[in-house]
Amino acid sequence: MSDFSSEGYMNMELLRFTTAGSVDDGKSTLIGRLLYDSKQIFEDQLEAIEQRSQQRGFEHVDLSLLTDGLKAEREQGITIDVAYRYFATPKRKFIIADTPGHIQYTRNMVTGASTANAALILVDVRKGILEQTIRHSFIASLLQIPHLIICVNKMDLVDYSEEAFSKVVEEYRNLSTKLDIKDVNFLPISALKGDNVVEKSTNMPWYHGSTLMYLLENLHIGSDENHIDCRFPVQYVIRPQQTEYHDFRGYAGRIVSGIYKPGDKVKILPSGETAKVKTIELFGEQITEAYAPMSVTMTLDRDVDISRGDMIVRENNVPSMEQEFDVMICWMNANNLQVGGKYAIRHTVKDARCVIKDIRYKVDINSMHRNEQDKEIAMNDIARITVKTTVPLYFDSYRKNRHTGSIILIDEATNETVAAGMIV
Amino acid sequence: MIKYHLHHLRELEAEAIYIIRETAAQFERPAMLFSGGKDSIVMTHLARKAFYPARIPFPLLHVDTGHNFRETLVFRDKMVEEIGARLEVRYVQDSIDKGRAREEKGPNASRNVLQTVTLLDALEELKVDAAMGGARRDEEKARAKERFFSHRDEFGQWNPKNQRPELWMLLNGKKHMGEHFRVFPLSNWTEMDVWMYIQLEKIAIPEIYFSHEREIILRDGVLLANSEYIMKKDSDLIETRTVRFRTIGDMTCTGAVESPASTLSEIIDEIAVSRVTERGTRHDDKRSETAMEDRKKVGYF
Ligand SMILES: Nc1nc2c(ncn2[C@@H]2O[C@H](COP(=O)(O)OP(=O)(O)O)[C@@H](O)[C@H]2O)c(=O)[nH]1
Ligand SMILES: [Mg+2]
Numbered sequence: 039m040s041d042f043s044s045e046g047y048m049n050m051e052l053l054r055f056t057t058a059g060s061v062d063d064g065k066s067t068l069i070g071r072l073l074y075d076s077k078q079i080f081e082d083q084l085e086a087i088e089q090r091s092q093q094r095g096f097e098h099v100d101l102s103l104l105t106d107g108l109k110a111e112r113e114q115g116i117t118i119d120v121a122y123r124y125f126a127t128p129k130r131k132f133i134i135a136d137t138p139g140h141i142q143y144t145r146n147m148v149t150g151a152s153t154a155n156a157a158l159i160l161v162d163v164r165k166g167i168l169e170q171t172i173r174h175s176f177i178a179s180l181l182q183i184p185h186l187i188i189c190v191n192k193m194d195l196v197d198y199s200e201e202a203f204s205k206v207v208e209e210y211r212n213l214s215t216k217l218d219i220k221d222v223n224f225l226p227i228s229a230l231k232g233d234n235v236v237e238k239s240t241n242m243p244w245y246h247g248s249t250l251m252y253l254l255e256n257l258h259i260g261s262d263e264n265h266i267d268c269r270f271p272v273q274y275v276i277r278p279q280q281t282e283y284h285d286f287r288g289y290a291g292r293i294v295s296g297i298y299k300p301g302d303k304v305k306i307l308p309s310g311e312t313a314k315v316k317t318i319e320l321f322g323e324q325i326t327e328a329y330a331p332m333s334v335t336m337t338l339d340r341d342v343d344i345s346r347g348d349m350i351v352r353e354n355n356v357p358s359m360e361q362e363f364d365v366m367i368c369w370m371n372a373n374n375l376q377v378g379g380k381y382a383i384r385h386t387v388k389d390a391r392c393v394i395k396d397i398r399y400k401v402d403i404n405s406m407h408r409n410e411q412d413k414e415i416a417m418n419d420i421a422r423i424t425v426k427t428t429v430p431l432y433f434d435s436y437r438k439n440r441h442t443g444s445i446i447l448i449d450e451a452t453n454e455t456v457a458a459g460m461i462v
Numbered sequence: 463m464i465k466y467h468l469h470h471l472r473e474l475e476a477e478a479i480y481i482i483r484e485t486a487a488q489f490e491r492p493a494m495l496f497s498g499g500k501d502s503i504v505m506t507h508l509a510r511k512a513f514y515p516a517r518i519p520f521p522l523l524h525v526d527t528g529h530n531f532r533e534t535l536v537f538r539d540k541m542v543e544e545i546g547a548r549l550e551v552r553y554v555q556d557s558i559d560k561g562r563a564r565e566e567k568g569p570n571a572s573r574n575v576l577q578t579v580t581l582l583d584a585l586e587e588l589k590v591d592a593a594m595g596g597a598r599r600d601e602e603k604a605r606a607k608e609r610f611f612s613h614r615d616e617f618g619q620w621n622p623k624n625q626r627p628e629l630w631m632l633l634n635g636k637k638h639m640g641e642h643f644r645v646f647p648l649s650n651w652t653e654m655d656v657w658m659y660i661q662l663e664k665i666a667i668p669e670i671y672f673s674h675e676r677e678i679i680l681r682d683g684v685l686l687a688n689s690e691y692i693m694k695k696d697s698d699l700i701e702t703r704t705v706r707f708r709t710i711g712d713m714t715c716t717g718a719v720e721s722p723a724s725t726l727s728e729i730i731d732e733i734a735v736s737r738v739t740e741r742g743t744r745h746d747d748k749r750s751e752t753a754m755e756d757r758k759k760v761g762y763f
Contacts, residue, residue, distance in 0.1 A: 048662065052470035121606045122599045124652045131470045133650055145627045152629045265466050274483045278516035286515060292480045292631075297466065321511040329466045333479035335514070346487055370627050384632050387484070446632045453636035458629045 050126065053259060056135040056150035056183075058174035059160030064191045067100075068160065068229035068250075069136050073125050075236035076251065120146045129255045144173065144418040145370035148458050151177055152444070155259050156185040158250075163190050163202050163226075167209050173403045175210075179217040180366060180420065180460065182440060184262050186222045187253060194228040198241040216406050221257075225250055263330045267434065268296030268304075269357065269442050270350040271386035276335060288319075288335040289344055294386065294441035296352070297329045298336070305356060306342055307349045307432045313338040330441075347388035349432050357434045357442055362426045364398065364462040365445060366436075368418070371456035373449070375415035375423070381456065382448040383427060386441065391428045391450075398422040422462065436460035471659055478505070478647040479512045480631060481610050482594065485645045486512075486519055488635035489592035492645075493550070493585075496522040498534035499710040500667050501596030503541070504656055505647055507665050509594075510545055521548040523593070525581050527574070528555045529691040529713045537668040552584040568693060574712050582618045585642060592635065594645040600652045610649055616640035653708075654733055661726045673706045673724040684717040708733075 057065040091100045123134040135150030151157060157178045161171055178186055188210055196202040203226040214222060225234055226245055233239035236251045248256075276288035298304075302315045316337045318325045328334050336350065344350075351357065369375055376394065383392040399408040401420045408422075415421045436443030447457040468476065482505075485492050494509060496502045509518045524538065542549045554576050557563040562583065563576040585593055599606045607622055611633045614620060626634055635643055648656070660667060677688040680699040686692060688700055691714050705718035706729070723729045 048469060048471065048658065050470045051467065052473050121603075122650070123606065124600045124650070126652070126654070131652075131655075149627045149629055153631070260467055263466075273480070274487050274513075276513055276516050280515070280517070283515045288515075290483055290512065292476060321514045327466075329468075331473060331476050332468065333476040333483070333512070382636065384634065386632075387487070441630065444630045444632065446629055446634065448634055448636055453634070453638065455626045455629070455634050458627070 050128075051130050051259065052133065053130050053156065053254065053257065054133045054135070054154050055156040055158060055254070056137055056147070056154040057158045057160065058137060058147050058151075058170075058178070059158075059189075059191075060162070060165070060168045060170035063160040063162045063165075064229040065136060065158075065160050068158070068189065068191065068227070068235065069123055069134055070100075071229050071232055071235045072134075072251065073123065075232060076125055076127060120150050127251070127255055132254065144177070145368070145458075147174055148177055148181065148368050148370070151181040151183055152458065154181075154183050155262050156187060156254070156257055157183045158187045158189055160189050160191050160229075161206055161210070162192050163196050163206055164192060166206055167213060169404060171210075172213060172406075175213060175217060175219075176401075176403055176406065176420070177368070179219050180368070182218075182437060182460075184220060184259070185257050186219055187250070188222065188224045189229075189250065190224065190226050191229050193226045193233060193239075193242065194231050198226070198233070198239070200242070200244045203245075223247075223253060225253070264295035264439050264441075265297055265329055266295070267355055267357075267439060267442075268298060268302075268350075268352040269294045269434075269439065270296075270298065270336065271388070271442075272344055272346055272348045272350060273387045274346060275344065286337070287341070288337055289350065290333075290335045291387070292333045293328055293330045295330050295439055296355075297327055299327050300324075303353045304338070304350050305353045306344055307351060307356070307359065308430060309343065309348070311342045312353060313340050313342050315339075347386075349386070351432075357432045357439075359430045359432045361428075361430050362395065362424065363431075363433070364422055364424050365459035366420065366422050366462060367415075367447070367457040367459045368420050369415050369457050370417065371449065371454060372417055373456070375419075375421070375457070377413065380450065382450050383425070383431075383445055384448065385431050385433060385445045388431065390431065392425045392447070394423055395426050396424040398424060433461050435462060471655060471662060474651055474655060475508065475511075475659070477631075477650065478508045481633070481645065481647040482509050482512045484633050485592050485594055485611075485635070485643075485647075488633070489643070491589050492520040492592040492594065493523045493588065493590045494518070494520060494594045495581075495596070496524050496538065496549070497596070497711065498524070498530065498538045498668060499596070500656055500660065500671065501598065501648055501651075503665060503667055504651075504659060505594065505596040506541070506545070506547070507663060508647060518545070518547050521550050521588075523584060523588070523590070524549065524551045525577050525584065526551050526553050526555075527577060527712045528553060529689070531668070531670055531687070531710060531713060533668045533670045534710055537666075541666070550584070550588060552580050552587075554580045556580070557583065574715050577712075578618075585618070590642065591637070592643045592645050594647060596648050597646050598651050598653070598656075599646075599649050608646055608649060610646055611635050612644045612646065613637065614642050614644060618642070620644075654730070657726070657730050657733060661730065668710065670707050670710065671729070673704055673722050673728075675702055676705050676718065677702050678705060678718060685720070686715075686717060687713055689713050 121136045125132050137147045137150040190203050190206045207224045227234045234249045270293050272289045273291035276290050300315050305312050316339045318328045318334050318336050320334050380393050383390050397413045399410045400412045434442045443461045445459040446455050449456045557580045563579040609628045679686045679688050706721045723732050
């Protein structure tokens with residue numbers, strides 16, 4: 039933080055990334071290393087984990103203790119829940135979702151992946167690609183994480199051998215041909231010793247690529263947002279009870295994609311009514327161009343009946359409006375999915391109910407084969423299903439728009455979120 | 463800066479406003495916890511932005527330990543008046559008088575833990591079904607695990623091992639009768655983000671955040687503000703020093719830092735090179751390694 043400048047801080051970009059990989063591949067250690075080498079660990083935090091490491095008889099400071107925050111996690115030496123960490127360099131601020139590798143916590147990986155720009159997938163160079171690696175890579179592709187970084191870790195344990203690294207890269211390339219991934223990077227690292235994490239390794243002269251930190255600071259995230267299809271879900275209607283604003287009717291929400299300007303001709307869904315944007319504002323300040331992911335308040339040139347859950351779009355670019363559609367889901371609950379079962383469904387800020395019409399197939403994550411016979415969808419399973427909703431939803435495919443293409447299913451008896459869904 | 467790219471403070475602002483609006487829309491009786499500290503001041507500012515030109519559509523709730531800095535209370539009342547918000551205050555003293563809470567004894571006594579009783583009672587009395595708090599995930603390791611919408615059972619308890627997955631920005635606030643939610647709009651902010659945002663938006667904060675002379679008690683490496691609420695120990699050193707506060711809480715457990723920083727940009731420069739976390743000045747977290755997790759499980763913030 040020594041080259042801190044407050045002007046630079048105002049211009050930083052935000053990059054969200056998640057970590058994945060099998061248990062013990064070194065995720066927590068890597069995050070600890072990133073924080074430690076970029077000098078984001080404070081003295082009181084370091085003191086606390088030094089003490090713990092000593093108590094446990096470790097010869098080095100166990101950096102994974104930095105992220106494993108819950109009592110049960112420290113007792114068992116594993117990560118149970120997603121932990122969020124923050125660090126900044128003069129270029130970017132980073133939000134890390136450190137997720138557990140255990141199979142029973144796959145739902146947490148999906149959680150971390152849903153908002154990530156990038157995924158770091160750790161592979162223990164000695165073990166190569168494991169079932170969890172495949173599962174997590176598949177989830178990353180299913181959730182359309184724009185950038186994947188494959189960290190081939192524990193290089194120190196194989197004498198920093200180029201062959202060992204290349205073997206993992208090749209193995210992974212075979213796997214990724216079956217996946218829908220846009221941008222993959224490979225790095226040989228040692229999270230424990232620090233090679234190629236923040237500092238360039240002197241142990242691997244054969245490697246000419248960048249360090250992990252350089253990559254994180256320079257990934258091109260400018261095109262991760264969709265600036266083409268205008269989608270503005272109305273979250274809240276602002277009607278002040280003060281006489282001076284008697285006629286004010288503002289539609290508050292977050293622009294999920296596209297660019298809006300005052301004067302734009304817009305269409306309101308589901309009514310199909312049209313109007314022109316009068317103002318776009320926040321706290322009285324007029325905005326001339328509003329784009330994702332801004333939270334704004336919009337006013338229109340005429341009175342239209344609009345309520346929460348409606349969507350303001352451009353007249354000539356509208357989403358699909360259907361009551362029956364297919365979704366790829368990741369099931370996240372101990373109670374299995376019920377065909378014919380009814381669930382609450384949430385899409386943008388709209389709530390509806392739905393019935394599960396059909397299970398089209400289940401995906402065998404290890405072979406990535408579609409199994410049309412197996413209709414038992416349990417915790418951590420991935421399947422394509424058909425749902426029918428009580429009211430039409432206005433959506434895009436997830437591939438086209440992560441925000442208008444995603445849904446969650448909620449069990450109406452327990453109120454738990456039971457599935458993450460991506461509209462096909 | 464690339465065109466059509468929000469810089470990170472504006473992105474955090476947009477996210478927080480989204481969460482606050484979502485809370486107002488999904489719950490019947492939300493409330494915003496207001497402590498007089500910088501995080502809750504920033505959160506209140508964001509709530510104003512979220513609903514402007516309408517007033518904030520929920521009350522602010524202050525759990526008053528009775529051991530506040532006078533400056534904080536003066537600031538609170540002035541701010542509430544200016545923005546036309548509704549303020550509810552509930553007193554830890556009342557909980558003690560009613561026998562609902564027992565005062566701790568001795569030199570390290572603090573009402574910090576007792577706050578939970580008063581808070582839970584207030585939420586029940588006001589039938590609050592969503593209480594927004596200014597806690598940040600970077601503050602403490604148990605808080606790093608929090609969701610934006612954090613479910614609490616009917617006893618106000620947090621079950622960190624069985625939290626609802628939170629996907630994309632689809633926030634699930636569904637609950638059974640008697641249950642409620644804690645909501646954390648500033649989850650993704652760091653201490654630095656909060657200070658930079660205060661500067662960017664020119665938000666007023668209590669004067670004790672800035673450098674001033676004060677009589678302090680030097681104890682276990684922590685500089686506590688001298689007040690009648692703290693029982694003195696023989697080993698205590700009482701001196702006048704030039705200090706400011708990095709966090710503001712109860713007077714009995716909020717430590718000061720020695721600092722000449724008297725403007726926002728001086729504070730920001732100081733934090734940029736600081737080697738201890740802001741909670742490093744808090745006495746309440748030093749009680750045990752899992753002090754925060756233990757308190758949170760039973761209903762603390
Ligand atoms: N030799 C070596 N050990 C490592 C490396 N990275 C992690 N480890 C060790 O592997 C074990 C598991 O690491 P941890 O970070 O907890 O893995 P996680 O389960 O993926 O979070 C720990 O004992 C680490 O010290 C590495 O690069 N080299
Ligand atoms: Mg771990």
